Amino acid sequence: SAVISQKPSRDICQRGTSLTIQCQVDSQVTMMFWYRQQPGQSLTLIATANQGSEATYESGFVIDKFPISRPNLTFSTLTVSNMSPEDSSIYLCSVGTSGIETQYFGPGTRLLVL
């Protein structure tokens, strides 16, 4: 399995600001994903991070709010823009090491917006 790290592990932010979350993998992976998990709830896929092209967003998520970069096969960033308290959540990066069949999650970033 891949070793995945995320930065920051947690943060407390003010309303209206933006936060960029980094996801680093120790090996090249074909697929990288960003999820949100709100308190007490299951995971919701935000987008698939595509290397060298624009991310593919799920219904209800837009690029202006959650811009994503993926400059290479081991790194991606998710920005949460113009934050509001409703954005308080855990944000998780996951990778598919051999296609979608094996998907592993990073440790997550706990975000609290005041």
Place this chain on the structure above:
Amino acid sequence: GQNIDQPTEMTATEGAIVQINCTYQTSGFNGLFWYQQHAGEAPTFLSYNVLDGLEEKGRFSSFLSRSKGYSYLLLKELQMKDSASYLCAVYGQNFVFGPGTRLSVLP
């Protein structure tokens, strides 16, 4: 659209067997996954089914029936450390997680 249902909570006794069911409706089907998530931690991959039948991995087994839109996760010889949420996820047109089943293992 896609819809996934799981029981919200289950309780079982240490050493017993428990079956966690998952029913789904999806547009397209490319596989069904089970994940374990302990409180405050990220999900960990347990199993992947793409063909009908039973996949066994030690104390954990996962079953799939594509025609019925049904899967279950079977946990044998339950241990206290198995207390966690179990998430069913389906990869159809996109990747969708179910609401999760919170399992409590009692001594």
